[in-house]
Amino acid sequence: MTLSRQDLRKIIRQKRNSLSSDVQYLAGLDLVTQFKQLAEITSAQHIALYITADGEIDTKPLIEWLWQQGKEVYLPVIHPFSHGHLLFLRYASNTPMVLNQYAIAEPKLDQTQIIPVAQLDLICTPLVAFDANGHRLGMGGGYYDRTLEPWFDSKQGPKAIGLAHDCQQVDSLPIESWDVPLPKIVTPSQIWDWE
Numbered sequence: 218m219t220l221s222r223q224d225l226r227k228i229i230r231q232k233r234n235s236l237s238s239d240v241q242y243l244a245g246l247d248l249v250t251q252f253k254q255l256a257e258i259t260s261a262q263h264i265a266l267y268i269t270a271d272g273e274i275d276t277k278p279l280i281e282w283l284w285q286q287g288k289e290v291y292l293p294v295i296h297p298f299s300h301g302h303l304l305f306l307r308y309a310s311n312t313p314m315v316l317n318q319y320a321i322a323e324p325k326l327d328q329t330q331i332i333p334v335a336q337l338d339l340i341c342t343p344l345v346a347f348d349a350n351g352h353r354l355g356m357g358g359g360y361y362d363r364t365l366e367p368w369f370d371s372k373q374g375p376k377a378i379g380l381a382h383d384c385q386q387v388d389s390l391p392i393e394s395w396d397v398p399l400p401k402i403v404t405p406s407q408i409w410d411w412e
């Protein structure tokens with residue numbers, strides 16, 4: 218039986234939300250260990266992350282490690298008038314935060330802190346499920362498909378890296394024409410590379 222995208226989202230979201238706080242905590246630390254091995258990290262200076270919600274892998278240790286390395290960290294903000302699009306704003310420990318329409322924390326809109334997507338080196342994307350080919354299923358908003366579409370298959374611009382718990386992997390996903398696959402996905406146990 219093939220599960221629909223909506224069914225898969227429901228099942229995997231339940232799975233990741235049921236991870237214990239100990240497992241969540243260790244997963245966040247393991248993510249940092251994996252990033253230390255990531256080839257792209259040395260030359261990357263401008264890195265987009267996201268604030269964890271809904272049982273997603275804890276990005277806080279990674280963000281703090283990147284700050285310690287002198288990297289600039291950015292977070293997505295839902296675009297105020299370009300429907301379905303994201304802006305990326307610089308994130309520092311004193312950045313004023315607000316909750317967006319999905320109750321996810323995002324930097325308070327401040328034009329002086331916006332970075333053009335073209336200037337990002339890495340975009341770390343959240344995801345609900347991924348498969349053995351790097352296909353990505355998100356929460357259903359299509360935000361990262363729209364963000365990454367201009368850069369897919371391009372030597373220039375940001376490189377996408379998916380972040381996930383190991384339990385978010387499935388054998389195969391029902392894919393739509395607009396879904397942008399990920400060249401790399403990092404989980405606590407390994408770096409998946411499809412380049």
Ligand SMILES: Nc1ncnc2c1ncn2[C@@H]1O[C@H](COP(=O)(O)OP(=O)(O)O)[C@@H](O)[C@H]1O
Pocket residue numbers: 353354355356357358359360361362363366393395396
């Ligand atoms: N590049 C794009 N341009 C326009 N619409 C898009 C684009 N990418 C995705 N969408 C739209 O966004 C919606 C959600 O996409 P979907 O792939 O289901 O979400 P997610 O990637 O978050 O799982 C779909 O209705 C799709 O048509």
Ligand SMILES: [Mg+2]
Pocket residue numbers: 353354355359362395396397
């Ligand atoms: Mg998609």
